[in-house]
Amino acid sequence: MKYFILALLLLFCFFSALTSVYLKQQSRKHYQQLYHLEKQQDAMLVKWGQLQLERSTLASYNQVEDIAIKKLGMYYPLLEDIIFTDIRK
Amino acid sequence: MKKNNTFNPVYRLRFVYIMCVLGLAILLWRVFDLQVIHPSFLQQQGDSRALREVKVMAYRGIIYDRLKNPLAVSTPVESLWVNPLEIDVNNPYFLQILKNLKLNKKTIQDKIQRLHTKKSQFLYLKRHLDPYQVQRIKQLALKGVYFNKEYRRYYPMGEVFSHLLGFTDIDDKGQAGIEKMLNSVLQGVPGKKRVIRNSKGNFIELVDELLVAQSGMDIILTLDARIQALAYRELKKTMQKHQAESGSVVVLNTRTFDILAMVNQPGFNPNSRKNLHSDRYRNRAVTDVFEPGSTMKPITISAALMTGRYHANTMIDTRPGFFQIGRKRITDHRNYGLINVATVIQKSSNVGTVKIALSLRAKQLWQQFKRFGFSQSSGLGFSGESGGVLRDYHSWKKIEQATMAFGYGLSVTPIQLARAYAVFANKGKMRHLSFLTAQSRAAICSKKLLKSVCYSTKAQQLIPEKVAKEMLTMMESVVKKGGTAHKANIPLYRVAGKTGTVKKLVNGRYSNQYIAVFAGIAPVTDPHLVIAVMINKPNKKEYYGGLVAAPLFAKVMEGSLRLLNIRPDGETYQQLKSH
Numbered sequence: 001m002k003y004f005i006l007a008l009l010l011l012f013c014f015f016s017a018l019t020s021v022y023l024k025q026q027s028r029k030h031y032q033q034l035y036h037l038e039k040q041q042d043a044m045l046v047k048w049g050q051l052q053l054e055r056s057t058l059a060s061y062n063q064v065e066d067i068a069i070k071k072l073g074m075y076y077p078l079l080e081d082i083i084f085t086d087i088r089k
Numbered sequence: 090m091k092k093n094n095t096f097n098p099v100y101r102l103r104f105v106y107i108m109c110v111l112g113l114a115i116l117l118w119r120v121f122d123l124q125v126i127h128p129s130f131l132q133q134q135g136d137s138r139a140l141r142e143v144k145v146m147a148y149r150g151i152i153y154d155r156l157k158n159p160l161a162v163s164t165p166v167e168s169l170w171v172n173p174l175e176i177d178v179n180n181p182y183f184l185q186i187l188k189n190l191k192l193n194k195k196t197i198q199d200k201i202q203r204l205h206t207k208k209s210q211f212l213y214l215k216r217h218l219d220p221y222q223v224q225r226i227k228q229l230a231l232k233g234v235y236f237n238k239e240y241r242r243y244y245p246m247g248e249v250f251s252h253l254l255g256f257t258d259i260d261d262k263g264q265a266g267i268e269k270m271l272n273s274v275l276q277g278v279p280g281k282k283r284v285i286r287n288s289k290g291n292f293i294e295l296v297d298e299l300l301v302a303q304s305g306m307d308i309i310l311t312l313d314a315r316i317q318a319l320a321y322r323e324l325k326k327t328m329q330k331h332q333a334e335s336g337s338v339v340v341l342n343t344r345t346f347d348i349l350a351m352v353n354q355p356g357f358n359p360n361s362r363k364n365l366h367s368d369r370y371r372n373r374a375v376t377d378v379f380e381p382g383s384t385m386k387p388i389t390i391s392a393a394l395m396t397g398r399y400h401a402n403t404m405i406d407t408r409p410g411f412f413q414i415g416r417k418r419i420t421d422h423r424n425y426g427l428i429n430v431a432t433v434i435q436k437s438s439n440v441g442t443v444k445i446a447l448s449l450r451a452k453q454l455w456q457q458f459k460r461f462g463f464s465q466s467s468g469l470g471f472s473g474e475s476g477g478v479l480r481d482y483h484s485w486k487k488i489e490q491a492t493m494a495f496g497y498g499l500s501v502t503p504i505q506l507a508r509a510y511a512v513f514a515n516k517g518k519m520r521h522l523s524f525l526t527a528q529s530r531a532a533i534c535s536k537k538l539l540k541s542v543c544y545s546t547k548a549q550q551l552i553p554e555k556v557a558k559e560m561l562t563m564m565e566s567v568v569k570k571g572g573t574a575h576k577a578n579i580p581l582y583r584v585a586g587k588t589g590t591v592k593k594l595v596n597g598r599y600s601n602q603y604i605a606v607f608a609g610i611a612p613v614t615d616p617h618l619v620i621a622v623m624i625n626k627p628n629k630k631e632y633y634g635g636l637v638a639a640p641l642f643a644k645v646m647e648g649s650l651r652l653l654n655i656r657p658d659g660e661t662y663q664q665l666k667s668h
Contacts, residue, residue: 028294035292042165042238046220049164049243053360056245061318079580084657084666 139285140296147277149240149261150305152254152268154314155526160250161268163240163261167223168216173204175233182229189222190215216259217241242268246314248356249321252372253312253524256359265370267310267524270470274538277305306538308529311347316340319648321352324622327641328354331605331627337374338641339507340649341522341619343514343610346546348469348524349618349649351375351504375467375474378500379623382591383437383634384606385496387560388509390434392457393445394556401431401559407440414488419443435566437573437588439495446494447487454490455482460551461509463501467522470541477501496589507621510608513564513585514616517557518548561585565613568639574607577639579647581657583613586642588634593626602626607638611646614658620646 057063068074123131152161169190177183178198187194192214204212216239218226223236242257244250255266263272280302285294320338328336333354340350357369371377393399410424421440425432433441446454458464464479478500485493492498501509504522512519521544523530534543564585568577574588586609593602605624610616622638622645631637650657 031295032291032293034295046164046166049162052159052162052245053243056247060246061315062322079661079665082665084662086666 139287140283141286141292142281142283142299143292144237145280145282145300145302146238146240147279147302148304149242149257149277150275150307152275153307153309154312154317155310156314157309158246158314160244160246160310160314161254162243162245164243165238166217166241167220167236168239169214169218169223169226170235170237171201171212171214172210172233172235173201173212174208174210176201177232178202180231182231183234186214186226186229186231186234190218242359244359246318247360248358249314249318249352250312251356251359252353252370252374253351254359255370255372256362266372266471269472270541271308271533271539274308274533275305278303306532306536308533309526310529311342311345311349311524311526312351313349313652315652316645316649317350317352319652320350320645321356323641323644323648324352324354325356327624327637331624331631331637333624333628333637334626335373335377336622336624337377337503338623338645339374339503339621340645341507341511341621343511343616343619346508346511346515346520346522347526348504348522350645351524371473372471374503375469375471376502377625378475378477378502379604379606379625380497380499380591380594381501381506382496382589382604382606383439384506384587384589384608385494385499386434386437386442387513387564387587388457388461389442389446389454389494390430390563391513391552391556391560392449392454393430394559395457395552396449396453398448399430399445401563402429404429405433405438405441405444407433407438407444410440412440412443412491414443414491417488419491431563431566434563434587435569435572437567442495443491447491451482451485451490454494455479455485458493458499461512462505462519463499463509465505467502467504467508468544469504469522469524475502477505496591503621503623506606506608506623507619510586510610510621511619512551513557513560514610514619515548515557516554517550517552519551520546520548561610561613561616564610568609573633574635574639576635577607577609577643577646579611579643579650579659581659581662582611582647582650582655583659584609584611584643584646585613586610586639588639590632590634601629603632605632605634605637607634607642609639609642609646611650612655612658615656617653617655618646618649620649 149163151159154160178201184194187197197214200212226234227236240261242261244254253266255268256264257268258264261276263269263275268275281299282295283297283299284292285296287293320340324336324338327333335354337353338350339348341347342349351372351374353371353373355369357365404427406427407421407425408427411418411420419439421438425436425438425441428436428438428441430445432438433445458479464477466474466476480499489498508519508522523546525533525542527546530542533539564587565583566572567587568574568584574586577584577586586607589606591604591606592599593604595602603626605627606622608619608621610619620642622642624637624641627637
């Protein structure tokens with residue numbers, strides 16, 4: 001009986017060692033994933049920053065106005081173009 | 090003779106067996122040696138090769154405008170550093186890197202040599218590299234060359250918000266403007282973690298999170314990027330047209346006292362910090378004081394109205410067009426004759442204003458200036474902010490009381506002027522100025538990050554509502570026919586305002602250089618916006634506030650009212666509607 005318990009404990013010990021190795025491996029794997037995702041996130045943030053700058057130059061209010069007036073032939077409504085409606089009625 | 094006899098297979102087997110046991114014993118001993126006798130030494134050796142403590146940079150908060158347009162954004166960049174103990178300074182690839190980064194070969198080599206002898210392990214070669222350069226250097230996989238992650242600030246709106254936002258230094262710390270003032274809120278707390286690194290320099294295991302990095306707080310400003318852009322463009326145009334030296338425009342919501350736009354010229358590009366000079370990045374709307382000139386008259390007149398002795402129709406004798414005080418003579422453009430108080434404002438009569446002001450006690454006038462917030466900081470908390478100058482009334486002489494009544498002998502900032510006019514617009518009530526939304530302020534205050542933004546926004550009645558209304562009507566006549574600023578008129582809306590053309594004080598003498606000022610309110614029926622315009626030193630052909638500042642006011646006001654969908658109230662509108 002004594003030997004049986006000893007053997008059982010040894011077995012447990014062995015399995016616990018294996019699980020610990022396995023879990024360590026898993027943790028590294030997951031961390032690597034996280035690390036790569038973080039890198040991806042950084043790259044996306046860089047891209048986002050660049051796109052923000054790009055957007056602000058291409059779609060700046062002055063630029064939009066310029067294109068609207070010069071290319072599309074739009075203009076600010078003249079007084080006689082404006083029709084007033086009263087939404088409160 | 091049998092050869093086989095001399096070699097007994099039993100011995101052979103036994104020999105192999107003993108060798109195996111011996112081999113195993115040696116291995117076991119080695120294991121015992123590594124694991125029990127010398128573990129610390131080996132652990133250390135291993136750790137020093139693979140274990141790293143790395144700083145985790147905190148992400149700096151984003152600054153948004155009220156429409157959630159990002160105005161200041163941090164994006165990750167990489168900085169190149171070398172370990173002087175590991176690097177080979179004569180490696181041709183390394184020399185190529187130096188050449189591509191435009192670094193001086195000799196100075197870098199000397200520096201590395203010096204640090205090498207000092208056993209120092211760190212030297213930045215170049216910070217904030219382009220992602221493209223990083224890619225190419227990483228491919229070389231040189232020994233002793235490393236990168237670390239940092240943040241760099243970008244300002245998508247560029248110079249339009251440059252003065253207000255300020256900028257950060259290379260370590261992403263605020264150096265001017267809002268970036269500096271709210272640095273503690275924006276910056277966050279950097280973290281620290283212990284990781285295991287493989288031979289390629291990639292992190293493969295997180296051992297310990299020593300300190301979790303905390304990102305900075307995002308903040309939302311009350312400013313409107315559309316109005317800001319509009320004001321900036323129009324100011325720039327006006328500056329060029331009149332070859333002025335500098336200028337500011339402030340747009341204020343008169344109900345909440347929220348700043349909707351604050352622009353200055355000359356400006357700078359915050360994304361490229363070359364040639365940065367304090368002349369260019371000063372936020373003049375809060376730092377630069379000027380004598381307000383005639384824009385002070387409505388405040389003087391309101392003091393007179395508050396005594397109850399004057400009304401809009403009280404007659405004032407401005408004949409013969411000048412007024413003598415001791416040796417000084419105060420003059421009008423021409424002799425306006427016998428006019429009422431409203432006309433004094435409409436025509437901007439110095440003589441009329443002085444006569445009214447001298448009938449008041451010095452204390453009454455002083456109190457009124459004080460009440461409207463002159464000589465008191467705007468409370469916004471910008472560094473370098475000026476409160477302006479207003480001397481105590483005990484030391485006033487008669488001539489000073491007279492000149493102060495029309496805005497000479499005291500100084501104000503554009504933001505103070507806008508705030509004072511907002512009182513007329515807001516039924517005589519003043520609030521604390523804000524550039525942060527209530528939501529952002531509450532978030533900052535609940536975390537106790539910055540005390541200076543935890544103020545009450547409760548309105549304070551400064552002058553009776555009746556007086557404020559009366560002043561509005563008087564100031565409306567200024568932009569009408571016969572007033573000094575009909576160019577401040579905009580179709581569809583009723584506008585009230587006051588011009589100022591101020592002789593500039595240079596070395597204690599009034600020169601022939603001018604400041605053109607205009608402060609105005611619209612729509613008069615139910616005021617929503619105040620705009621203060623200040624143009625410093627327009628060229629000598631045209632320098633009147635009514636000709637330089639008023640048209641700029643009209644452009645910005647018209648655009649802002651349209652952008653904010655504010656109901657028209659002007660005569661033109663009434664006519665058009667009835668058709």
